[in-house]
Amino acid sequence: MPLLPSELILNEDQSIYHLNLHPEDIADTIITVGDPDRVKMVTSYFDSVEVKKGKREFVTHTGHYKGKRLTVISTGIGTDNIDIVLNELDALVNIDFKTRKVKEELKQLKLIRVGTSGALQPEIEVDTFLMSEYAIGFDNLLHFYDSSHLQYHEVQKAFLEYTQWSSAKSTPYVIKADNELLEAFASDQVLMGVTATKVGFYGPQGRKLRLELQDPDLNHKLSSFRYKGRMITNLEMETSGIYGLSRLLGHQAVSMNCILANRYNGTFSENPEKAVKKLIEYVLEHLTVASFV
Ligand SMILES: O=P(O)(O)O[C@H]1O[C@H](CO)[C@@H](O)[C@H]1O
Numbered sequence: 001m002p003l004l005p006s007e008l009i010l011n012e013d014q015s016i017y018h019l020n021l022h023p024e025d026i027a028d029t030i031i032t033v034g035d036p037d038r039v040k041m042v043t044s045y046f047d048s049v050e051v052k053k054g055k056r057e058f059v060t061h062t063g064h065y066k067g068k069r070l071t072v073i074s075t076g077i078g079t080d081n082i083d084i085v086l087n088e089l090d091a092l093v094n095i096d097f098k099t100r101k102v103k104e105e106l107k108q109l110k111l112i113r114v115g116t117s118g119a120l121q122p123e124i125e126v127d128t129f130l131m132s133e134y135a136i137g138f139d140n141l142l143h144f145y146d147s148s149h150l151q152y153h154e155v156q157k158a159f160l161e162y163t164q165w166s167s168a169k170s171t172p173y174v175i176k177a178d179n180e181l182l183e184a185f186a187s188d189q190v191l192m193g194v195t196a197t198k199v200g201f202y203g204p205q206g207r208k209l210r211l212e213l214q215d216p217d218l219n220h221k222l223s224s225f226r227y228k229g230r231m232i233t234n235l236e237m238e239t240s241g242i243y244g245l246s247r248l249l250g251h252q253a254v255s256m257n258c259i260l261a262n263r264y265n266g267t268f269s270e271n272p273e274k275a276v277k278k279l280i281e282y283v284l285e286h287l288t289v290a291s292f293v
């Protein structure tokens with residue numbers, strides 16, 4: 001059965017609805033960033049850029065860096081956007097837009113998020129690079145998909161009990177990064193961590209400006225939770241959605257975080273742009289030597 005026009009939505013020029021891209025516009029290795037302005041920060045290092053397209057917060061550049069064809073795309077903020085970006089990137093490679101049918105042979109994309117984040121542990125200094133070995137999603141995106149088999153129910157249960165989690169909030173889900181990509185980007189310059197993906201920057205990350213929080217102790221509960229020697233290390237807003245949908249769709253994903261804030265110590269990077277640039281350079285250098293690109 002071909003996918004109906006209401007399900008697979010193509011623009012007049014046959015590009016995919018939100019990303020505004022054609023299948024040939026993207027490489028198999030894709031760097032995702034939150035901030036649309038970060039796309040050109042990444043591709044300023046490229047030798048050439050052949051595609052520059054965009055719509056809304058979704059800016060895409062594709063080009064070559066040291067002989068490797070790479071795409072950089074901005075997701076904007078939040079896992080609601082990740083639902084769009086992951087489904088549409090997958091459609092670009094795994095659905096035939098002419099027949100509107102899923103292809104028989106599926107392609108696997110490699111997704112590397114280069115994002116910013118806040119640390120929850122006192123010893124994680126600002127400007128640290130942290131790779132998310134696991135994500136714990138406080139968004140509810142994955143619960144809308146048939147995904148129970150991917151989740152780590154034991155740790156989820158332990159977390160709910162430890163934090164006395166309010167049932168009015170969605171149930172957190174735990175999901176792992178891709179092992180090959182974890183290996184490819186690991187080094188003594190990068191800390192491994194468990195990243196909490198939140199549905200907001202303020203209340204959901206325990207920030208109080210003028211509004212009272214439902215649980216003022218939330219970040220303390222998160223930072224003191226332990227499971228088999230692991231602790232939650234940092235907060236951001238996309239990783240769990242990327243990991244969850246990548247696993248469901250058969251893609252590989254890893255999330256690299258530049259720690260800009262330390263929420264425990266109340267500190268913030270003195271030069272966030274420089275710190276993010278250094279993480280971009282780290283990721284690009286590791287991609288040039290990776291055998292999979
Ligand atoms: O710097 P990016 O990639 O946007 O990531 C982080 O920064 C944003 C909040 O300031 C959220 O998207 C969060 O995940």
Ligand SMILES: O=c1cc[nH]c(=O)[nH]1
Nearest residue numbers: 116117118235236261
């Ligand atoms: O504290 C922070 C810093 C960057 N991004 C976040 O989501 N939180």
